[in-house]
Amino acid sequence: MSRKPNQASPRDDRSLAGELALGVLTGAELAAAEKRRRDDPDFARAVEEWHVLLADLALEAPEVAPPAANWAETERRLFGAQAASPGLWHNLALWRWLAAGSTAAALALAALVIVPLTAPRTPQPPPLVATLQAADAGPAFIARYHAEIGRLVIRVVKPADAAARVPELWLIPKADGVPRSLGLLALTGETGVTIPQALRPHAAPGATLAVSLEPPGGAPGGKPTGPVVALGEIGAF
């Protein structure tokens, strides 16, 4: 395609995504490009690639330390007034169970943290949450529990390399440290679990959620047999 000199080059698709990312468009051109980003996933991806490519320009800016108070403000904005992070899980009964059942492939206890959802704006009882985390190579899950309806939603953040085995979810109450099965988890995405009424009192801060890899159909005999690949403590936000 030939271009006359001294004229703006004709609309070149290769640059439109870049122009949008750069932020130079206005009016009808801008509206059209935004619409295309919404409707055309390839275009949307191209725009994102431009943001990344251009980000090296941002990196030209020299570093300037922000004021010390800025971090505290950031934390407050995200997590509310709570400052404390929970410590490591330290239930002896659980440690013994894990030592008995685990294999070399399974376990690394990272610091267990409370998963804050968006800061609750109403004074309802907050949903209980847990992050289940394993060794770097292992799967990871995020769990949210809505106590009012006894519903637990597990989201797979990093799937298990399950081979012939299925992930099974366990609740380990603080009171007795005995794992109770909450059922099998999908390998990816979200699984919703309704906790049986009898178990609900145990799904409370201090209890543990764990995921083990079991034979298809779940652990025979209702006790975990496979390696524990993820572990998390239930905490309130």
Place this chain on the structure above:
Amino acid sequence: MSQAELEQLLQQVALRNRAAFKTLYQRTSAKLFGICLRILMDRAAAEEALQETYAKIWRNAEQYSRARASPIAWLAAIARNQSIDMLRARKPRADDIDTATQIADDRPGPEANTIAADEGRRLQACIGELPARQAKAIRAAYFGGHTYNALAKRAGVPLGTMKSWIRRGLIKLRDCMNR
């Protein structure tokens, strides 16, 4: 801090690890604050932008993908976009003619960029290959949030000319980066 370490931190942040989030902040906030300051030219606004930036990082860390960006580029893009949004909230977009902020157009000074040294080098080389007017226009747009109209007025050229500079500059940049 290496990119690999930043990636691990981001993964941990995606898993809602607050200790990792704090470490990420400690390692990267000077870089991102520098970006916010450069764009907003105002400390109070830059502090606000920085908080919003880390809030976005916390909420969106799962979306980071090594296949699509280096971690520092991903973080920098969030900081830049947040700052531009705030900049534009201060002034209307359609007719912004800000001739005062010349600083944003200039090439970077010799200050050391501790995190970015390796990451930015390729773009530095590529943007260095552009005609000066194209590079200057792209930087002005990137840091100043200027639209075509404003860029053309600032440079004293017709709109069509400025569009041509930017488009050609962008295409050359991408071709260069893809070599």
